[in-house]
Amino acid sequence: MTHSTSVSDHPAELSGVLAEFAAEAAYEKLPQPAVDGAKKSLLDTLGVILAASGTEPAARAAVDVVRDAGGQPQATVLGHGFRTSAVMAAFANGAMAHCLNFDDQTPWGQHSATSIIPAALAVVERQGGISGKDLIAAVAVGQDLFTRLRRHVGWRQDWNLSSVIGVLAATATAGRLLNLPPDRLAHAFSFGAIQSGGFMDMVSGPGSELGGMYAGFSAKGGVLAALLAQRGAKGTDTLFEGKNGFFATYFGGSYDREKILDNLGGEYYGAATLYKPWAAVGTAHSHIHATLEAMARHGLNSDDIQELRVYAGDCHEGLCAPLDARRAPATLMDARFSLPFLVAMAAVHGDLKAGDLTQAALKDDRVLKLARKVVTVSDPALDWKDELPSGRVEIVTRDGRRVEQSGEDTPGSATRPLAWTDINAKFADCAALAAVPPSPEQIVATQRAAADLESADDAAHLIRSLTDTPNGH
Template sequence: MTDRTLAQHLARFASATRFEDLPEAVVDSVGMRVLDTLGIAIAATDLETSRAAAAWAREQCGSPTASAIGLDVALPAPMAAFVNGVLAHSLDFDDTHLPSILHPSASVVPAALAAAQLHRADGRTLVRGIAIGLEVCVRLGMAGFDPAAKNSVFFEHGQHATSICGAMGGAVAAAVIGGASEERIVDTLGVAASMAAGIIEANRTGGTVKRMHCGWAAHSALAAEGLARHGITGPPTVLEGRFGFFRAWLHGAVRGDEIVDGLGTDWAVPGIFFKPYPANHFTHAAIDAGAALRRRGVSPDDIDRLVLGVPAANLRTIGEPIEVKRTPATGYMAQFSGPYAVAVGILGGGGLGAALEDYSDDLATSAERRALMAKVDVVPDSRCDEIFPQQFPAVLTATLTDGTTLVEEVLTTRGGPQRPLSFEEVSAKFTANAGPFLSDRDIAELAARCHALPDLTGIGALLEPLTAAGLQSAR
């Protein structure tokens, strides 16, 4: 550590890192994350919350410079970032970093895409901005991770680290893409810190506001970049200062070494977990465990009782209040239910584990699934506690009507470094998400462009098929 502030360390890293400095694994990972994020956003265009976000965005004024997925008009860059960020997070299908428990791409990628259109950047500049923005986002999240408690301090205070850190990372991405100097990146961080926000009570008891969080983070990122570009300045001690980011959000608890150690050499980006299933990441091992029971020939009629063992820290999100988690009122609430995840694994997913159609309101409230959920208890498991939060494990114990006991352990999370998804698997996920909205030709071309993202001369060709006209032509 030197006498430089933490924001100055990040700004030096951001301004000094060239595209040529990015490891090949980082470049490849960015392309996959853009493809993944776009597919999720496309699949979310028909949600009522997506239409609400788009309607509000269209009411705002400004220069139409950037594309919003599903809209037939260009929007001001901050508003396009807002719409695309809402879409990217609305299905809970976006990637996750562990152990910080952040969803980095849903804020950073929409912010970077809007900034790239605003500043007419090429693919190399976009990749560089996204890589740096993701790295900043993750490092801020890790600075708020408590290894002793094995949990995010943000989370303990009811704060949505994804949107808070996403606003900061997205702002740096936008500033890099806009050609900001090191000093202006410090100012951008200083401005963005006053815009970062998000509380997560909706995870527990309902409400769709969480879908807005990554959109607002991306909007804040573009606003911070623009304000700094026009002369608004921020404090260089914005992170560690007496009244700074860490004092405000983490009550002074901070691990500054997570920000500076290995900065520019040890990249977190390739290790961010892709989501194979459209639900809260805490539920994925439960889906896999339920699917494993199904593969063993177990049917709902065979089951007397199910006990889902999970890390104790996950109970509040997917197991409490248990009466709510056993009876989700909507498909959205079902995405945060451990009992529903088990039911999906046993009943749904077309043999793959889980699919978007599993999270419809009709299925979430169906008599068959509610009957199965009523048999599920969610309890803390000591073995899962030992593994968490490097993984989100689960142990499912089934007591059958004939007295037989079966146990399925899922101790690693699919989509992470131990069980990675290939580009082909991410492309298949993109195809499943975008298939109802895009032609086969557009799907293939988008996947190819993301695979060769650095070669793009402009970002318009990447987003043009995703406007309202492009999506509707395939229907």
Template sequence: MTTSTTTSTRRTEVQQLAEFVDRAAFEDISPEALEQLKIRVLDTLGVAIGALDAEPIRAVRGLLDDLGGVPSATMIGGGRTAPDRAAFFTSALSRYLDFMDSYLAKGETGHPSDNLGAVLAASESVGGTGKDMLTALAVAYQVQSRLSDEAPVRRAGFDHTTQGAYAAAASAAKALGLPAEQIAHAVAISGTANNALRVTRTGTLSHWKGLAYPQVAKEGTFAALLAGRGITGPEEVFEGNKGFKQSIAGDFTIDWSTEDLEAVLRSIIKRHNAEIHSQSALDAAQEIRSQSGFDADAIESVRLTTFDVAHSIIGGGEEGDKRTVRTKEEADHSLPWMLAVVLLDGELNPGQYEPSRITAEDVQQLMTKVEVTPDEGFSARFPDEMPADLSVTLTDGTSFHASRSSYEGFHSDPLDWDGARRKFDLLAAPFAAADLRDEIAGVVHVLESHAVADLTAALARVRTTRVHASDTAA
């Protein structure tokens, strides 16, 4: 008689993932990947600090202060709370400006740096080392990236934070030092409970666009804390009856026994403060603006040909019209608005998202002249390239043209430490004097030689209100 394999003798898919997380070691990270992880940490912290005085962030911070929490994890700008709440706050900061890194898969785009909040809070709460933190962050990049590759969910109506639920829990559990069995339960709990709807990023956009991943960071951290107390989760979360595959993603296979910790090398960093698929088009707009004879006040029409994902998400395709722009959330996901403001201002940084600039008549009028068209050939080149072909015609018939397939920060031209430091200083300067910025960057650059508490102690001294430029100068 043949005896069927049972879950008591068979390693489920989440158990196999947990074994990968458990065996991940700092020594497995290549020097190239380690440097890029540190660049991502510095970049993410700069983006987070730059958001400290944003209205939604102030509301979140006020709520966390009212709720309290066991003070075992530090919040940027000072104060301590429970790890899951600190994870939410740091992730909210790093997401608000929409200036973080990205991972491009054919059917999914995620932002692995969103996991820093969970990793930082979990690591600090157990007295972790910089090596522990960097290893857990490398795990987050690997898990989220590989699930984005093999199990995209956007076309099924779910948000990319769905894959993040697995990455946040896996990395938080790793940072907490949980054994493989408890890592599996943490991932199963978080993955089962956090399947977010894509309506988060379609139509009229709300504050939740920037808070959807913080929610996942919080819940992934809480799932890891639960698992650490012996709480179990569905052991067949991936392959089980009405599990992730059957209900949402469809069938896919990832052999976690062959995975490494190098996915960070395939992630990219934003050059412009804008949705990731716009980056090459905005570079093209800057080139046109620099050409002799260009006059932004005399633009008759703007025509962009690009790849299908950019058109679908930010260009007025399947995720809704992008010419009703009243808020930051709508502006940074509107390719017509972003092209218009770059053609007018020459840049797209946090200053362009001031409410008065978002609704200014010149940019509102110019974005109505922008036409975005997808191209099959360009689409076939994505995600290895981000093709954008931009033409601008003036009222006198003069035409300007520029094409881009990548940008500084893309795979073909990765950001180096000096570039990351310049971006960090640009964003953090209003909240931290030069000596504090030097201290934070210095700790990050040799984080493997520090305790996580060394980094969070410096982050606690960042101001939550802007200081005068003369006070932050080098």
């Protein structure tokens, strides 16, 4: 990985190059897969926010704080039926977008949509008259920038990239929707970067609600950064590559400028976005799939299991320790980050649906009994290098059999991605869990609005289809 500490080595500082790309991106220049990726992420994220509004206690504090703060009614807090300022709506919706861990991810890990989509929707509602094509282009820009940075910085699994980089992606999206010129958008990146942060323990540390709420801060930060730049606030000219800049501070100066910029504006990485079938941390999905496959192939039920061994690389170990706490998580947030509990729950119920993880589920004796039989086996072959590795399980049955299964071709993975029909079904399931559930007619209208977004003169139609009654009132 190359590394730069001097702007003079390059014709332009990276912040200026990326700002020009974001400001000038147009729908007409997007490859069709990038268009589809943006639209899918919009619908998927809307659904996940709605589900969180009615099922996850960790999101309630964020929504309550925003409700109490009031503010100009510029944008909608989804699932709760009230409006507030664009900045605070982005915060509340962002907090809900990730707290179920049901949001999309890149094939290389981390989550962009939870920062990008709440920021985009807040700006779209605040401004009014932004076309569906412009919303698609802005989301595609944010997705692409997020992935380019995520893949080509010297990450040591220390910083939480979803929030450190997510706020910059949200800034690019919000800035594009505000029609900021390149120089203003470059300044906006500085105000986004000053809000970057997030340590890895906040993602999976037991007993914490930080891992669910962090996207609220990066979504809010993106809107705030873009609005500050729109008002003329000035940032630094050496944001990314300066001696004391972003790359030096977060990654010890380790980044690959050439790869970050490779085919910029030609290839949009949002096209590779992956969507989850299960409301749990993405690094657990292949183990969940392996468990379900092993049981189906060998006709097993949970009572047949004497021991369930999960093979863990470095990215899985945090989901397994401390083992006793992971076997019996105290909160829903912890449950979604607990590999022993998740595989046990999947084994007992034969699936892991959005509405399955409830307070009652945490006390399910059958699941807790099986979770106590889950043991972890360290396997460096499953360490995280680039793309997320596939997990592996071994089941020892009560009659002495040993059944092994790898988690390749996991639903929602790059080799088995969810299609539009899957995302539509997921959206309908999620919407039904909302604190204020939309009607069946509103659900269908929102699905259609997302699919046909490029034809909308005002992209806020996507939100109105979800919140308006059928007669428009």
